[in-house]
Amino acid sequence: EICKQLARIMGVKLLRFDMSEYMEKHSVSRLVGAAPGYVGYEEGGQLTEAVRKKPYSIVLFDEIEKAHP
Structure with a gap:
């Protein structure tokens, strides 16, 4: 809720990523992209x-404690 209000006051977009989707090590490449030399x-x-x-946006990594315990 704080991030939503901050984005509204600043007039920028809020980018929310649910980190519980990135629990496996290989799924992180979906978030940041492939390393140099790899497909994609x-x-x-x-x-x-x-x-x-x-x-110019606010990035919220929601439930990050579930992604990397």
């Missing part, structure tokens, strides 16, 4: 593309 390197991950489209 030219395409960014979900976080990379979202920030590229909206560079």
Whole structure:
């Protein structure tokens, strides 16, 4: 709720990522993109593309304690 209000006051978008979807080690590449030399390197991950489209935004990593205990 604090992030929503902060984004509203600042006039920027809120990018929310539910980190419980990234519990497996290999699923993190979906978030940040593939490493150099791997298939899909030219395409960014979900976080990379979202920030590229909206560079001035607030990023909320929701439930991050579930992703990496």
